[in-house]
Every structure is written in structure tokens, then in C-alpha cells.
Amino acid sequence: GFSDLFDQAFIFLLPNAFLRKLPFSWLGIRPAACVFLGGERTRSACKTAFPISEKTSLIWCHAYDYDLYLQASQTAASPRQAKTAVFLDDYMPFHPDVVYLGRKTPLSAEQYYPVLIAFFEYLETTLGYKMVIAAHPRSEYEKRPDFYKGRDVIRGKTAELVKTADLVVTRMSTAINFAVLFNKPLL
Numbered sequence: 001g002f003s004d005l006f007d008q009a010f011i012f013l014l015p016n017a018f019l020r021k022l023p024f025s026w027l028g029i030r031p032a033a034c035v036f037l038g039g040e041r042t043r044s045a046c047k048t049a050f051p052i053s054e055k056t057s058l059i060w061c062h063a064y065d066y067d068l069y070l071q072a073s074q075t076a077a078s079p080r081q082a083k084t085a086v087f088l089d090d091y092m093p094f095h096p097d098v099v100y101l102g103r104k105t106p107l108s109a110e111q112y113y114p115v116l117i118a119f120f121e122y123l124e125t126t127l128g129y130k131m132v133i134a135a136h137p138r139s140e141y142e143k144r145p146d147f148y149k150g151r152d153v154i155r156g157k158t159a160e161l162v163k164t165a166d167l168v169v170t171r172m173s174t175a176i177n178f179a180v181l182f183n184k185p186l187l
Contacts, residue, residue: 072159085129088173091136
């Protein structure tokens, strides 16, 4: 039951927590030659999470999506006629990671897309949005039926679509960072 699960987790976590407090050198782990940092908070976090020394090169970098954000923020937005909501597609029933890992998708396309469409129709009729789909970069919707029922499905323009949208809708996507960067309402 639950107590067995708790006991197993406790037995696993206790030594793990103890080992984390030991100096890396005691465990025979040498300091990293370089560490890539993505923000000021990562500097202090990496000191406890990774073995580093004065000789470790700290390399400041950012995510590729930030480059896309910078490019999109420098281009003029195209004019729109309607309130637009963009859906950050995750290609859920067909995502390559699921296929690669040999797992079965939790929902079939026949289960997943009708629920999305019903939700999109609600947003369109009730709130007056025009739904646009920011297709997952590895999606192949051109080889599949029209799961999005005639809505625009655009691949490779996620940053631009989010920039011009009035609302961003997602189930789960790393592209959520565009909504944050462009300061867009997110659902």
C-alpha cells in the first residue's frame, strides 16, 4: 500500500540526500571543465549541483527559442482582421518521442482531436477568437487527415504566431516560453 511506497521512497531518498552533502572530491568526481549557464540563478545553483572549481569555464548562453524571439520581435507584425488565439500543438498522438521510446500514446487521434476541436469551437463562438494552430516542428499534418477541421495549421512560425496572437492556448509545449517572452495571456 501507500506505507510500503513511502518506505521505499524514504530508503531511496535518505542515502541520496546524504550523498549530495558530501564534497564531490570525496566521491572521486573531478570538477567540470566547463558549465553552460542560462541565467544568474544558474550560477549559484550549479555550485551545489555540479563539481566546479576556479578552473571551470563558465559559458553564458541562452536557448535557441530566445534567438527566435529576438528575430520575431524585430520584424513588423502583419495586420490582422480578427482576434486570434494560437494553439501550441504538441503533436500528441503522433509525437516522435513516443514512437522512439516504443510507448503507446495515452490517447488515440480519434479520442484527442475531437475534444480539442470542441474546445476551439467554444473559444471561437463564445469569445470570438479565430483559432490558428502553431504546428509542432516535427509534425506531418500534410500526410494525415484534417484533424483541425479547416483551421490554419502553420509550422515553423511559432514565435511570429504568438507575437501577433491575442491569446495563447497550450496543453503542454516548450514553446510556452514565447507566450512568456511576448507577455501574452496563456490558457
